[in-house]
Amino acid sequence: MNINKQEFFDKITFRDSLRLAMYDEMSEDDKVVIMGEDVGKYGGAYGATKGLLDKFGSKRVIDTPISEPTIVGTAIGAAMTGLKPIAELMYVDFFGMSMDQIGNQSAKIRYMFGGQISVPMVIRTQGGTGRSGGAQHSQSLESWIMYMPGLYLVMPSNPNDAYHLLRESIKTNTPTVFIEHKMLYNFTGSLDKNKKTIFGKANKVKNGNDISIITYSRMTNFALEAAKLLENNNISAEVIDLRTLNPLDKKTIIESVNKTNHALVLSEGHYTSGVASEITSIIFENCFKSLKRPVIRYTAEDTPVPVAPNLEQKYIPTIERIKQYCLDILN
């Protein structure tokens, strides 16, 4: 990539934004290291660390064996003793085997030890459907993390947020889980290094008056597409991209719904007991008086993810149906 050209920043991929964020952070702070399976020579399963090994060497970009719990655990130990590790888990689905180190250790160390020490680490990982990865390579497990006090949880939807939020995630001393959607890596947008994304602040990506679509990660783009379609029906939808699920910017959600009086919560996770349940509760609780219709949560199905492409596509929310449910709510 030729990062000296403005056009590079005008149309940068999500992937390159992430690479650049790590590049910049590593250049500024030599305590930042990357570790994970195939993050070095291979450049990351989805290419997000490509080039970093060449630039920073194998002491700072560390290829690990296929040992997820220990990758996270090692990052914890490094973070407690002076480094700022970015540990990559190739798929979010590998939370299954590493939740002890993530949820029982990194999230709780500061608390259990009475505030003696912080664990300044980032767990970068990748999730979601879209590539027929099947039930064990396509999940959305953010609700597990959102349930764990002590962890920040970041799920950006565009290159600018990806860049700034990853840098902030590395800088903060609180262990942070950073989940990238596999279908976003090739998604392009502009990046302005001066246009910092405020960590913990939701983004009103589209202003609107009739209904609020509250979402995050890849579904933000689905929501925007649906909002476009809704314009044809003379409906002006507001789209809120949460960006960070912890901290969660309740204020922006509530203000939006209090304005539009209608809400659709959109998530690629399962319906039951997912992030959408939490957001839905928050809206009902706080906008009970202003809501003209019940909040609707539109999510993936309550089944494992099927492999067959035709099933996988119907398994998650579709733009067409987002539009339709908005119309239904407003009816």
Place this chain on the structure above:
Amino acid sequence: MNINKQEFFDKITFRDSLRLAMYDEMSEDDKVVIMGEDVGKYGGAYGATKGLLDKFGSKRVIDTPISEPTIVGTAIGAAMTGLKPIAELMYVDFFGMSMDQIGNQSAKIRYMFGGQISVPMVIRTQGGTGRSGGAQHSQSLESWIMYMPGLYLVMPSNPNDAYHLLRESIKTNTPTVFIEHKMLYNFTGSLDKNKKTIFGKANKVKNGNDISIITYSRMTNFALEAAKLLENNNISAEVIDLRTLNPLDKKTIIESVNKTNHALVLSEGHYTSGVASEITSIIFENCFKSLKRPVIRYTAEDTPVPVAPNLEQKYIPTIERIKQYCLDILN
């Protein structure tokens, strides 16, 4: 225990109910085996398998090494090849290391393999606060499981349900997570072997007209105590014990709230993104028109569990505050 005396059944502990359920099921079906850490000679960390080794021998009551992922994985393999294993995880907190086998394997095998095979196993485990076990031995992690399609989730509150639901959990071919609250083992009640608990049906443990308290597991008892206090204020609270979180008996919840027009959701899990969020959403969605006040969810705090007994006590819902919040809602 002298199980020939009626009085034994009139006042049986939760622990003995569980033992008896396993005893009866193992007596009826020689494919049922128990495996886990210290389930044999030790009789289980909380005594729930005491005596079973003597009765059924070490081929059926199997002490395992301290290898949680493999305990679950071994149970899966056994379940796929003719046995009906009950795997004990000593603490629910050990989900952290075994969620791959629980959530990525047992829950999904049937689906991924197109319905070719079932995984008839039970994971019995134990959770909750009350013994100063600290952040890694006192969690309520049911929301992780509730989020995983393919798993039943059972959390009984009394000896009769414990007995019948455990037997049903063993009988069903769907992998079932059965979570016992550590403070319930010594809790007594009556057991009627003929009074079967319907799997998937919530229990209206107390009838009432003014407000519905929706809860499960140990908090059911807190709710009942609070309901008693509320009587003094001339308030009649209805208490619903969900018993199984998957299947979830939405109908009973909805009918109750549609009658009382007020609801408090009570859980020992965290506030954010927990089971309470799901129940709260369901009530708002389905009782939006009948609700006179917003639903309130009352839960443990959004922090790890502190060890100090005085802090631990304040960390979870208290009976006094349950009462108070009911009054506040009705005000």
Place this chain on the structure above:
Amino acid sequence: MNSKSNSILKDLYTTMKRIRVFEERVAELFVRGETAGTMLHLSIGEELGPACVTKAMQDGDTFTTHHRGHGIFLARGGNPDKMMAEIAGKKDGYCKGKGGSMHIADMNLGHLGANAIVGGGIPTVVGAALSYKYLNNNNVSIAFFGDGAMQQGILYESMNMASLWNLPVVFCCINNQYGMGTKIDDAVGIKDFSARAKSFGLDTLHINHLDAEKAFLDVKDLIERTRNDGPSFIEVECYRFFGHARKDKSPYRSEEEEVENRKFDPINFAKEKILADKILNANDILSLDKKISDEMDVSMKFAMESPVNEESEIFTDVYDENYSIESVDNKIRNILKINEYK
């Protein structure tokens, strides 16, 4: 060279060749855009292990495989039509297209499932072997996995349990020298996997040659010992001829290395031995190969012609009972309906 031995080698050759051609057709299916996704892990070059080990199995023996398991399954008798259809994500596949390449299974054949989690299927066979011991039948259960899985803790937990209970389990490591782009030297401190297995009390066998017949006989002995005496470990050294998955062009290794290593081809080795020992002549082999090629063409066609599955299939097979899963659409419609007159 007696005729029994003759037929062993011929069998092994046929099995290996069928794997090779099957995988080539999968690659073609991919190129034609007919596979479900790109996560297709081919075992070209690694045929020896699957052929030898599955041939040493008996009725009722079971196994699990890793993500690179087509060859093992096919060698054990998997139906290539249904396999190919599953890989294409189609209705006629083994798992109705819901599992795909990485989650293929066949209970009738004792295939307890491929697994997309490295190491994920290993404890399954410990549990199966526990059943066999309990039920007092004489079966073994075999876990196949890659060298990468040697770095998954669950393997050692499983080895210990199998050893403690003296279970009829075979842990079979197909060591193709790579875990994705990471060479084995960059993944382990010490490469002697047998030493690891021995330290947990397992009987071991290390195959690092191309002689399939010899390998088969050694494996057969070991599996019979396992049936009676307890767990064992097999390492089969080989080389992953191509990229990790369909899109990987292996930029992390040199072309020379690849060319050099592809010379160690178990199929060529077997073919030459067959010719040298005059078990078959060149023409026989040509027509055998042709038969295999035709067979796999048919399978590929079968897969391409198989219909996709109905949308309603999303909702089946989640729970055992007739617990009907409400679609999200239904859930939403209900809520909208209830609140219609507000």
Place this chain on the structure above:
Amino acid sequence: MNSKSNSILKDLYTTMKRIRVFEERVAELFVRGETAGTMLHLSIGEELGPACVTKAMQDGDTFTTHHRGHGIFLARGGNPDKMMAEIAGKKDGYCKGKGGSMHIADMNLGHLGANAIVGGGIPTVVGAALSYKYLNNNNVSIAFFGDGAMQQGILYESMNMASLWNLPVVFCCINNQYGMGTKIDDAVGIKDFSARAKSFGLDTLHINHLDAEKAFLDVKDLIERTRNDGPSFIEVECYRFFGHARKDKSPYRSEEEEVENRKFDPINFAKEKILADKILNANDILSLDKKISDEMDVSMKFAMESPVNEESEIFTDVYDENYSIESVDNKIRNILKINEYK
């Protein structure tokens, strides 16, 4: 016997004795109902390993412990007042009473934390050692764990990584023969833990005697080698004199076994050697013991008199920054307030 050696043994005796008495006071604290809960895992009988290994550590070296870690921490210099207060769940404890016996830590002393998850603290030291290598200082990091943790997969993943990267890590197994009620023979197929470690490329040391001085010298050598040459494994055999936790009366083992094994007491052994070698006389020892006893009485008193912590402490230390955590009560009050006039 030179005077340096004299002082080593005296030191080791003192350290072991301090552990013993500390643990006895914890037991007393429990009986008085002054501990936070019953999950108190005493290391009586197991003092040799903690004493020797911590004495061989240098400034800046770090360690993690398991749930039975009081002795290790105390031996490394832990303040018994603050330890006892933590075990009581009090404000003056190391972790403000929020961590308790199983989550005690002291960053100033390099104690990266006890852990209630068997094996949970093991990879931490691999990460610490990675830092040391990166930062180019000369420190080692040591994980202490029990024989039960030898059955946790994460240990082998950690050994492999330490070996692969040649990190200054010591894996120290305090083998007290039991994991709760399960005797080691019922937990492992093969008891030779050193063989396991060796197969992953680790230098090993097995201590199965009571001679603390000899053990210390061997450990010291090993740790110095680790500092320069890479990871190692120490197994210290001992016997858990009492139950697993405070309420366990060990019904799963015989009284004879206990009586027999309690004879192998490292403290008695050291005392007799001190007397035999005339390093101290009986009176010296009596007064030394008295001093220790007094010290621990003071600590116990300190713990009992320490106040409980304020309720507001529930909400601190969760996140690093001044991210204020809203209490559930606040959340509820807000919702009620917003909806007041409905």
